Amino acid sequence: MSETVDTKVATSPDDSNVPDQRAEALKAVLGGRDTSFYKGHYRRLTAIMFLILLSSMTNGFDGSMMNGLQTLDTWKSYFDNPRxxxxxxxxxxxxIGAASALPFAGYCSDILGRRTGIFVGCVLMCIGVAVQTAAQNMPMFIAARFFVGFGGTFGMLAAPGLATELAFPTHRAVITALYWTTSYLGGIAAAWTTYGTFRIPSTWSWRIPSVMQALPSVIQLVFIFMIPESPRWLVSKGRDEDALRVIGKYHCNGDTTDPLLHFEFSEIKEAIQFEKDCGQASWKSFFQTKGNRHRLAVVIAMGVFCQWSGSAVISYYLTLVLDGIGITSTKEQTLINGIIQIFQYVCGIAASLVVDRVGRPKMFLSSTSGMCVSFIAWTVCSAVYSKSATNLDATGTPIGANTSAGNAVLGFIFVYLFFYGIAFTPLVIAYPLEILPYGLRMKGMTIFQIALTGSALFNAYVNPIALDAIGWKFYICFCVWLAVEFTFCYFFILETKGNNGPLPLEEIVKLFDGTDAAEDFRNQVQTRIAVDTLVRQDDELASEKANAEHVEAV
Structure with missing residues (x-):
């Protein structure tokens, strides 16, 4: 994301003798310019990317906040100690609120635009947070959380798509990987806000964290009109001049003669036209080709895996996990929650910065195998502690419990989170986005959200009940499931990076749809570039001829 582009020809990793033609052409167009995200006009685009990524911060805030609220005596007593x-x-x-928004959020982003989807989500989120903060009883709090979920879905669908489609070509992989990572920034804010308010002896101990949940949405609303619309969405709506203006302003520093402008526009135009010609814009397209069925399997798997890998137990029910190993004080639990959020954020950033160096399959396989081993160790240590904590005193505190085993559980939780952060933090959304063609991108992400929310709904009901009923034995389910995830990733995750960065769209098309589709796409792109070049040359000749005639006339 911050390196000077060279002119070395990239090659496809699955065939070192086949040059990555588009990557070679892009590097030639960039001409060795320094595309560091923190330099020159790229700083403005980077700031806009950060505003877009705030949508993920809202989602991360929610899980961490609910973890924190469960540790607060004021919150538990106000709502009659929910269990x-x-x-x-x-x-x-x-x-449930998030799932209810799915039929509307995807169409909103496709029909009205990505930026409008973010705007609608922010407005709904602010309404939900206002009601949640002012809640006077359980039904009011529950209704507010429905609106929080409903509004969050609009942003969760629109924001990553806009980030992917607006990012500078050499920044795209890292920016997209940072989307899910940014959710931990919200988690940090929520966890440490709760840690700071748990001493307040009134309902403001939980109302303050509640109102803080609106902060990312408020920031986005203030600056929403500084965020440009996706050039790909503009092209898909026939607004070519607006798309050229966006690319020119944010990628080419306003230089309309920059060859990068015409290169990117031609690629976008041809890709969208190709997808329309192939009919890749309807829901049934997911079932019509082997490549799209492969994409569909990956999209659904990513939505399920990010919830069923065991992380949801930590995200929403850390209090129950810590209670199970003898860590019961509010101060200790809120402190651990805060440290976990910082740890996950750091791991996520580190992993996001190396996605194009390490590669997707290696990251997923390392992640799933590491999570499986660490979860097994977590389970064993939990069993040892549980068996040693059967004798309780009058206050319910274990007598003679094996505290070493309990501390080991806490240690293995951090080991597990490290491996989770290797792949699932940066790639759980980034990978589906990069393998989905434009016409199926919002539909694919809607399917991803359906899988995610369905899995999350299952977790929300099953996890607390199972933890209460069978304790550490419930962890065995995750150990087995993580082995299933490893097997899936081994067979279904394909490499989408080249030797010098992410593979271009036509190479990803070849990976999923075969060489013929890739060759057809490449020929159309090259034809369009050639035609555009001839048109520009004709315009220049016509202009020179007109100027010469004008001079002669004078």
Whole structure:
């Protein structure tokens, strides 16, 4: 993301003798310019990317906040100490709200634009947070969380798509990987806000974290009209001049003669036209080709895996996990929650910066295998502690419990989170986005959200009930499931990076749809570039001829 582009020809990793033609052409167009994200006009685009990524911060805030609220005596007493199914409803209603928005959010982004989708989501989020903060009873709090989930879906669909489609070509992989990572920035804000308010002996101990949840949405609303619309969306709506203006301003520093402008526009134009010609814009397209069925399997898997890998237990029910190993004080639990959020954010950033160096399959396989091993160790240590903590005193505190085993559980939680952050933090959204063609991108992300919210809803109801009923034995399910995830990733995750960065669209098309589709796409792109070049040359000759005639006339 911050390196000077050289002119070395990239090659496809699955065939070192086949040159990455588009990457070679892009490097030639860039001409060795320094594309560091923090230099020159790229700083403005980087700031805009950060505004877009704030949508993910809102989502991360919610899970961490609910973890924190469950440790607060004021919150528990105000809502009559929710446990089991009641506690599940407090978390599940947000997921139900998110699922309810899916039929509308995708169409909003496709029809009205990515920026409009973010705007609508922010407005709904602010309404939900206002009601949540002012909640006077359980039904009011639950209704508010429904709106929080409903509004969040609009942003969760629109923002990553806009970031992918607006980012500078050499920044795109890292920017997209940072989207999910930014959710931990919200988690940090929520966790440490709760840690700072738990001493307040009134309902403001939980109302302050609640109102803070609106902060990312408020920032986005203030600056929403500084965020340009996706040039790909503009082209898809026939607004070519607007698309050229966006690319020229944010990628070429306003230089309309920059060859990069015409290169990017030609690629976008041809890609969208090619997808329309192939009919790749309808829901049934996911089932019509082997490549699209492969994409569909990956998209669904990513939505399920990010919820069923065990992370949701930590995200929403860390209090129950810590109670199970003898860490019961509010101060310790809120402190651990805060440290976990910082740890995950650092791991996510580090992983995001190396996605184009390490490669997708290696990251997913390292992540799933590491999570499986660490979860097994977590489970064993939990069992040892549980068996040693059967004798309780009058206050319910274990007598003679194996504290070393309990501390080991906490250590393995951090080991597990490290491996989770290797792939699932940076790639769980970035990978589906880069393998989905434009015409199927919002539809694919809607399917991703359906899989994610369905899995999250299952977690919200099952996790607290299972943890209460069978304790550490519930962890065995995750150990087995993580082995399933490893197997899936081994067979289904394809490499989408080249030797010098992400593979271009036509190379990804070849990976998923075969060489013929890639060759057809490449020929059309080259034809369009050649035609555009001839048209520009004709315009220049006509202009020179007109100037010469004008001079002669004078």
């Amino acid at each position: 089991g199914a009641t506690l599940a409803l407090f978390n599940a209603i947000q997921t």
